[in-house]
Amino acid sequence: MEVKKLVQDLQVVQSICLNKRHFILELLAPEKFPLILPGQFSQALVKDSPSTFLRRPFSIHSVDYGKNTLRLLIQIKGEGTLHLSRLKEGDSLNLIYPLGNSFSLPNTKDVLLVGGGCGVAPLLFMAQFLNQNNIHPAILLGFRTKEEVSEIDEYSKFGKVMITTEDGTEGEKGRVIDHSIFARQRLDFRKIYCCGPDAMMKAVAKIARMHKTDCEVSLENTMACGFGVCLCCVTPTNKGNERVCVEGPVFNINRLTWT
Amino acid sequence: MEVKKLVQDLQVVQSICLNKRHFILELLAPEKFPLILPGQFSQALVKDSPSTFLRRPFSIHSVDYGKNTLRLLIQIKGEGTLHLSRLKEGDSLNLIYPLGNSFSLPNTKDVLLVGGGCGVAPLLFMAQFLNQNNIHPAILLGFRTKEEVSEIDEYSKFGKVMITTEDGTEGEKGRVIDHSIFARQRLDFRKIYCCGPDAMMKAVAKIARMHKTDCEVSLENTMACGFGVCLCCVTPTNKGNERVCVEGPVFNINRLTWT
Amino acid sequence: MSDLSVNIAGLLFKNPVTTASGTFGYGDEFREFMDVGRLGGIFVKAVTGKNRDGNAYPRMAETASGMLNSVGLQNKGVDHFCREIYPGIKNLNTHIVVNVSGSTVEEYVEVAGRINELEKIPAIELNISCPNVKFGGMAFGTVTGMATEVTAAVRKVYKKVLMVKLSPNVTSITDLAKAVVDGGADVITLINTLLGMAIDAERQRPILSTITGGLSGPAIKPIALRMVWQVHKAVHTPIIGLGGIMNATDAIEFMLAGASAIQVGTANFIDPAVSLKIVDGIEAYMENHKIKAVTDLVGALRTE
Amino acid sequence: MSDLSVNIAGLLFKNPVTTASGTFGYGDEFREFMDVGRLGGIFVKAVTGKNRDGNAYPRMAETASGMLNSVGLQNKGVDHFCREIYPGIKNLNTHIVVNVSGSTVEEYVEVAGRINELEKIPAIELNISCPNVKFGGMAFGTVTGMATEVTAAVRKVYKKVLMVKLSPNVTSITDLAKAVVDGGADVITLINTLLGMAIDAERQRPILSTITGGLSGPAIKPIALRMVWQVHKAVHTPIIGLGGIMNATDAIEFMLAGASAIQVGTANFIDPAVSLKIVDGIEAYMENHKIKAVTDLVGALRTE
């Protein structure tokens, strides 16, 4: 398998409604997948939505090389995602994929995955990938409320799952950074992979720095192209402004200028 | 019943495919229709079509006051009509209607209706209306080819139907103005109602003038608003530039500056 | 209760939502769709000195998220307006502003002078920005000296609120804004249409009879917003903003950029009742954001 | 067989379809999607004298049928271009044109001079129209005197085909076109982006870090077409047209209006292979319309 970018019509195998704001699209590719790495994303073309001009980026949520299907986990935010939520079995969706770099393979087994909101999307794929490399990560997932907690069975296949909900209706109450694992004096993890809202990632990065724990975050800067030519998605790094869609979306926090 | 303009969501009762380029939308109104006159039209809002910014005008093809349904006969021309062709039972379509003036009631029983292309749309409604006033018009309909000949049974309820096809696969060969009724020295009709492409209407108008036969045509100028405020749809008349959407779409040829 | 009223150059509007000239007729057509008395104001279509037939059909071309028009100021002239139109609209429960157009300074002055006599018309909007007439129109709106001259000449004869509507087809909108303020404008309306063109590739012909026409609709909103913002920073004159407003969010964006009121134009064609929905939408936004007076939104964009 | 080749100021392009600066990188990214050698040409992204970091994120806002960007000429400077980029692209089987940008006349001259030495670069495109830099950029493109001056200065050091890309943010595009022709331009590129702005009403903040940015995409096509048409009527210099071209029909419209070649910009983001589809679409159109040479389309708009 060769790493290569495709522009391809995939067929909707099923659209799974998780809750009012989240759904999963399972998509079948017309030919064998290229190698897809955890943390990579796709650019989806939203048809028939007058207010959606550009493509929309979504992380690869999981890949099944056997069935030649991949999944996207999508949160309904605006018109574009609303239109995607109406796709039905048999419809087609044009994707450019796989895009961006990926999470790195850790050189420790004490791994924590932290995700909040739609930021959980790439973590399932990462958890699976870690398993294939004999690592069983701890997985901390933050949700708004019990109703939005989903796919715990999926994650549980690959590691121990912990949950926070903002209203305390399931798991620990609060945001992911309020979870008790972060309250201990020593952090049990040597590597953190994190994806979610900027504020959350910055808070996790702060904790990681404090504990001198290696940490990678996956950024969700708004994008125009997604494959490196428009320079719209940049983030400041120790090498100047770098493209989140090519040099990222995954960055080691040491490379970012976050404080 | 009061003449009044509505902006209303109607429900698609059925979409009837007539042939590759034509279909009928049967629409159910949520409340009792106002009075709708033959020759009047509607402005349809095309949703989910990025290249369709303005509404699209369509003549009222027929009205069933009992069932509270009306029909539009639509020819697929571009993106807007293509999107409408995909509407399914239960979908809704927002219309502004009824718009424009209407065909006048004739003071003769020797009436000819001439329609070509999607210009046949208002004539079915007009034929029905004439019947209700005890007039059985002759109806001359022009099509491209046999495959597109449709709804003859409907028209036949209201009068004698004659057909031309451009390729001669049904009825007389040629365009409507090539039909043998126009070849005779004397025209058997004292009033003509005509709707179709500009060139066709101009040719019919010429024949009507030659025979000193009264003639009304229904124009299809492109429109922005459809209810008289933008002044985009004007046609030159003996009173200057008049709005096709308010003073028309039906004009007596004596009022137009056609030569 | 939110306070939606805005005071613009001494004139009190019940809310900041008005309708744009040339897209609302004289308001009559809309009475079948809604209660026009709930609007902040109505800008009626262009009035010139004499009857004008406008340009030949076709006058309209649809474009991506917008449309081109080349109506060309078709109207029956100021006499007809005063005699036939005015009596029918003067008692609408909203401000009627007349859009005054012309080809020469004299024509602008003549029309403005006549409208000045109409008791129930509290303001005029000087249209020095119509791209669809051969003489005058946009020419006055693109050269600062001419803009000042025509504004000053009208200012002499027009005693009520004088609004001037600017053309976006210029290098520096702030220079033009300053020019009309120098001429005595009380209010600046931004923006008229952008000069554009559409072609039918199959027929290899322009779509408009005039080849070029004025672009309106959501396509131009980013440009309009930018101009409102620039002018708001440059002068202290109140601004009425428009260009592609389709909903309350758009309207609020214009107010944040510095508009004291807004006009709804092309959107009226798609939803004749949209302007009242915008009034309601602004009110809802104010409640959500706990904003008491709509004037608190004006120029409130946070750029620090 | 249709002849798609066009000769522009002595330079032969295999077809009239090229890609716009800032939307195609240096072409490498697109090699994964298509055979860039089938393009008429590639306009690589802006090169300035020194490394530039560009503006802060966010640099992009989506708008109705378009987008705003405020990238601000991020690039590693002309040295880096000559040493690191040029060797990798010089042997692509298509014309590579370098978009030369700067803040001062001296910077333009310096960069143009350096590019002049690169054997396989047959032309430069002088970008005097970037709305996203504080100094220079658009300023040169909106004042006729400055436009002539910078063009003439570059003309002295640049010996190959000199293209100048104009800003649409001007009152008279024909004056600017004449100004750069006076300065020695061989080709005029029309248009760069229109200055616009986007606001997040919920957060009451501008979306772009720079508040304003450049508008591109189908929204601006009517304006771009109009400018191409106006300039085509006003000067005899060949024109490269762009602004919102999404498909072959759009491309043909620009040629009918007077463009000898076209550039595909924002459309590349949505369909990376669109430019080659446009080549194919033009060919199909020519067959349908029995047009032998694509040059027969240039300025062929029928306006009688």
Ligand SMILES: Cc1cc2nc3c(=O)[nH]c(=O)nc-3n(C[C@H](O)[C@H](O)[C@H](O)COP(=O)(O)OP(=O)(O)OC[C@H]3O[C@@H](n4cnc5c(N)ncnc54)[C@H](O)[C@@H]3O)c2cc1C
């Ligand atoms: C690399 C990458 C991977 C992503 N992966 C996923 C994923 O797996 N699942 C998922 O649901 N979403 C993901 N996102 C976010 C997703 O792309 C946006 O939510 C989506 O584009 C919104 O489109 P829309 O048309 O529905 O909303 P819009 O109408 O475009 O926007 C609605 C609101 O959301 C805000 N918004 C839109 N995009 C972003 C963004 N990128 N960052 C912050 N705010 C934004 C807008 O400013 C606006 O306020 C990812 C983004 C990136 C860049």
Ligand SMILES: Cc1cc2nc3c(=O)[nH]c(=O)nc-3n(C[C@H](O)[C@H](O)[C@H](O)COP(=O)(O)OP(=O)(O)OC[C@H]3O[C@@H](n4cnc5c(N)ncnc54)[C@H](O)[C@@H]3O)c2cc1C
């Ligand atoms: C009063 C009135 C009544 C009408 N009644 C009917 C009807 O009953 N049934 C029906 O099928 N059509 C009718 N039409 C025509 C119909 O409105 C257009 O065919 C439709 O708007 C095309 O929309 P579109 O998005 O599919 O095509 P577009 O993409 O908008 O256009 C496709 C092609 O058709 C041309 N075109 C579009 N509209 C018109 C027009 N009005 N006149 C001439 N050329 C046009 C365009 O220039 C373009 O070349 C009527 C028009 C008017 C003004």
Ligand SMILES: Cc1cc2nc3c(=O)[nH]c(=O)nc-3n(C[C@H](O)[C@H](O)[C@H](O)COP(=O)(O)O)c2cc1C
């Ligand atoms: C069909 C049409 C006719 C117009 N006529 C006038 C006019 O007579 N006077 C005027 O000042 N502006 C006129 N305009 C411009 C609008 O008032 C408004 O400035 C412009 O359309 C931008 O706003 P919008 O995008 O909301 O439509 C007209 C616009 C359209 C679409």
Ligand SMILES: Cc1cc2nc3c(=O)[nH]c(=O)nc-3n(C[C@H](O)[C@H](O)[C@H](O)COP(=O)(O)O)c2cc1C
């Ligand atoms: C993200 C982005 C970056 C751009 N960078 C440049 C640039 O560096 N130099 C330049 O001359 N034009 C630049 N442009 C302008 C384009 O080349 C083009 O003139 C403009 O986008 C209009 O064409 P379009 O609508 O087809 O995109 C840029 C445009 C975009 C969208």
Ligand code: FES
């Ligand atoms: S989104 Fe275009 S470079 Fe990253």
Ligand code: FES
């Ligand atoms: S379409 Fe607007 S006046 Fe007729």
